[in-house]
Amino acid sequence: MTIYGVALLAICTLIGVGLGDLLGMALHVKANVGGVGIAMVLLISARVWLSHRGALSAGIKLGTEFWATMYIPIVVAMAAQQNVLSAASGGPMVVIAAVLTVGACAGVVALISRIDKGEKP
Amino acid sequence: MSFLVDLLTKQGLVTAFAVVGAIIYASHLISKYLTGGRIHGSAIAILAGLGLAYWGGVATHGQKGIADVPMFAGIGLLGGALLRDFAIVATAFEVDVVQARRAGLLGALSLALGTIIPFGIGVAVARFYGYTDAVSLTTIGDGAITYIVGLVTGAALGASSPVMALSIGVGVLKAIIVMIGTPFLAPFIGLNNPRSAMSYGGLMGTVSGVTGGLAATDPRLVPYGALIATFHTGFGCLVGPSILYFTVRAFTG
Numbered sequence A: 001m002t003i004y005g006v007a008l009l010a011i012c013t014l015i016g017v018g019l020g021d022l023l024g025m026a027l028h029v030k031a032n033v034g035g036v037g038i039a040m041v042l043l044i045s046a047r048v049w050l051s052h053r054g055a056l057s058a059g060i061k062l063g064t065e066f067w068a069t070m071y072i073p074i075v076v077a078m079a080a081q082q083n084v085l086s087a088a089s090g091g092p093m094v095v096i097a098a099v100l101t102v103g104a105c106a107g108v109v110a111l112i113s114r115i116d117k118g119e120k121p
Numbered sequence B: 001m002s003f004l005v006d007l008l009t010k011q012g013l014v015t016a017f018a019v020v021g022a023i024i025y026a027s028h029l030i031s032k033y034l035t036g037g038r039i040h041g042s043a044i045a046i047l048a049g050l051g052l053a054y055w056g057g058v059a060t061h062g063q064k065g066i067a068d069v070p071m072f073a074g075i076g077l078l079g080g081a082l083l084r085d086f087a088i089v090a091t092a093f094e095v096d097v098v099q100a101r102r103a104g105l106l107g108a109l110s111l112a113l114g115t116i117i118p119f120g121i122g123v124a125v126a127r128f129y130g131y132t133d134a135v136s137l138t139t140i141g142d143g144a145i146t147y148i149v150g151l152v153t154g155a156a157l158g159a160s161s162p163v164m165a166l167s168i169g170v171g172v173l174k175a176i177i178v179m180i181g182t183p184f185l186a187p188f189i190g191l192n193n194p195r196s197a198m199s200y201g202g203l204m205g206t207v208s209g210v211t212g213g214l215a216a217t218d219p220r221l222v223p224y225g226a227l228i229a230t231f232h233t234g235f236g237c238l239v240g241p242s243i244l245y246f247t248v249r250a251f252t253g
Helices: A002-026 A035-052 A058-069 A071-079 A084-119 B002-010 B012-034 B041-060 B070-078 B081-094 B097-128 B134-143 B147-157 B161-188 B194-204 B207-217 B219-252
Strands: none
Touching (some): A002 A035, A002 A058, A002 B081, A058 A071, A071 B012, A071 B041, A071 B070, A071 B081, A084 B041, A084 B161, B002 B012, B012 B041, B012 B070, B041 B161, B041 B207, B081 B147, B097 B134, B097 B194, B097 B219, B134 B161, B134 B219, B147 B219, B161 B194, B161 B207, B194 B207, B194 B219
């Protein structure tokens, strides 16, 4: 049943976001602390547990994977409702931050692949 | 004409599905025929979304982009916090834990570095441009990790919409640079085997950037890069509004 997958996703999201809210209260921040991340870990654990028990049905997969595939469209809709007009004033900042980030990370990849090659038998 | 506007307004969310579907379809056509598949359709669609948001802001002088146009209010629901978080959690379902364990130390290391380095650069650049409050600095720094992390953090910490848009802007531009630049960078950074693809996925983070870029470099490397990159957003969402925010707050006071 497809709804089982959607419900599993909903339960993981509710618990994760709930824990994130509680964590925020415990840390005295008026914020949700890592709720989405906790929910993701819960969903991964739930899938592992279900597949170990052989209970990972096609319906459960369909129900969650549908929403995973809706992620890009939702991001597009999300982009379409941002206050881009006021962000446009910060133009060069965006470019500088993005270019520096990619450059630095590419450098680290080069470094890692050198070291990694040396360690391999 | 007013009948059509009424219909589209009343069917808000349904209209949003149709509009976003049309945007993505057009973007994939542009990707295929105008860029030879080099720029991923999703990246073009997101840029189109940001473009529409700009137009919405000009037309309505509102804060919510195209969602301020009554006919497109459903876009606000589709792209709102509720469905956004729901869909992001759902993407975790596709992470293969067995394969992920094999990535082990390398994946964890690149994931950690790929979170800390972009965050540090993002915060430093934002500070340079005059932002001093911990919420704005963290949101922009997290946007440099990926735009989703920036959004989740911004929403969690209550960042202002202009700061959110900057944060997304950094993340989206990063994804586009990775997408276009990967084939050119690959020979210089040893990106020609599964292990380097994994560290690349962890360091660059952006799933659309990494998968698009690796596909243009060597399609066989895509799953390895994507595997680590899919953890990137979850990891960032976990530490972004918490550890990283507290670190920044400790410095700003």
